[in-house]
Amino acid sequence: MNKRTVGIVITALIIGTLIVLMVKSNLEIAEPIETIVTGADSTTIEYESGLEEGNTPPDFRLITLSGDVIKLSDYKGQKVILNFWASWCGPCKAEMPHMQNYYRKNKDSANVEIIAVNMTKEERGTDSIQKFVDAYGLTFPIPLDKDGEVMEMYKIMSIPTTYMIGTDGTIRHKFIGPMDEETIKALVDDLD
Template identity: 50%
Template structure:
């Protein structure tokens, strides 16, 4: 009798482990970004709450320079809204392209780059972001997300992640992964 109870207990434990693994795998699979979407423009999924063609959530935060930045103040301009951190290798690869685009095209194309630093995710806090901006000689505004609220609001799971916003203040694209200068040119041109 004890052997039967022990055997049933073992079977119950194995079933529990299998169910747990299945549920964990299903959750991970549902959160996975499709490989073909990394570094490409993808339509925003309706369940994300950040739908293509909708106004993105407004925010007001301080930049590294201490200036106040409010997203809605840029209505009438095209906006490249980027989320990054200094320790992220793809972010490091992307930033020189952003700076080049900003210097060469932003003014004539009526574009503003807002590169939101996920300050709450920086190992050394805001000092890491400041050093990064100095090292890369970035001249566009760097808003800071010190408490992680923008990261949550914009559902940032992978960095860099970028949204393009048209002159009407509506989301046009979501890009997961790094961009290069030509990709920025193409995305902005598609908002004409």
């Protein structure tokens, strides 16, 4: 073969490989289905794992700023506000006082927990996170996503992003952007 033919063959192989990779990346991979038996009548409810409303969100295990271990699945039976944020994010700064006020007033009476996952991989170190937490007087758990794995798992493209999770452990709402206290209350009140 001459050089031109070899070049055409190599180009065709590269284009073919790229097409296969693009098609593969757009295919949806079936997620496992969690089956739960509930009640005296043994009703079976199936929840598909994923990020859509009605799905069981991906579980994760992270260490908090205070050194505790947080595992999302441990909060099943509670309403969960799963928030993704960073200390340099302007909308996150606007949202945090509302989240803290709601949490302080409603944590016990609403059976709700706020898990505010910090995008630690995008931070300038944990000192900036601690300063932020202190400045806003945050008392809810702050898990640190040091390697960005949870951010990737939840396909976080902009922050703040919040998932509202019901007591059955399934996603009920996804909210992108800052929330005020009234919005948080309305979303949590809609959870069961």
